[in-house]
Amino acid sequence: MQRESGRPEIRIKVCGPENVASTTMTELEKCMESLITIFHRYADADGDGKSLSKKELNKLVETELPTFLKSQKNPKVVEQIRKDLDQNGDDKVDFEEFLSLIVGLSIACEKCFMLHEQKKGKK
Ligand SMILES: [Ca+2]
Numbered sequence: 737m738q739r740e741s742g743r744p745e746i747r748i749k750v751c752g753p754e755n756v757a758s759t760t761m762t763e764l765e766k767c768m769e770s771l772i773t774i775f776h777r778y779a780d781a782d783g784d785g786k787s788l789s790k791k792e793l794n795k796l797v798e799t800e801l802p803t804f805l806k807s808q809k810n811p812k813v814v815e816q817i818r819k820d821l822d823q824n825g826d827d828k829v830d831f832e833e834f835l836s837l838i839v840g841l842s843i844a845c846e847k848c849f850m851l852h853e854q855k856k857g858k859k
């Protein structure tokens with residue numbers, strides 16, 4: 737499978753059986769686990785757990801990103817997101833494409849956060 741997204745290839749084996757029993761996960765590790773869990777909670781609905789169909793993505797955004805959804809005035813925003821995310825054009829959003837959404841939103845949130853912090857600092 738060839739990706740032309742210019743993203744760095746990270747080939748790290750993290751799923752060794754020796755790691756499964758690990759109980760002390762850091763905050764960041766928990767975050768990553770949550771992303772995976774949430775993706776599959778929705779992606780598995782139609783039996784194809786590798787990707788989110790249109791319906792599955794709608795459900796995920798409505799349920800998991802309600803604040804973001806409310807801040808959007810365009811009622812077709814999810815449709816727009818799906819088109820933007822779907823880099824290989826198969827009409828579905830796979831895990832990597834889903835991560836682009838999370839990365840994009842996180843970057844936007846971080847900017848808000850920094851602005852907020854700056855304002856607080858000026859008081
Ligand atoms: Ca699916």
Ligand SMILES: [Ca+2]
Nearest residue numbers: 822824826828
């Ligand atoms: Ca796709």
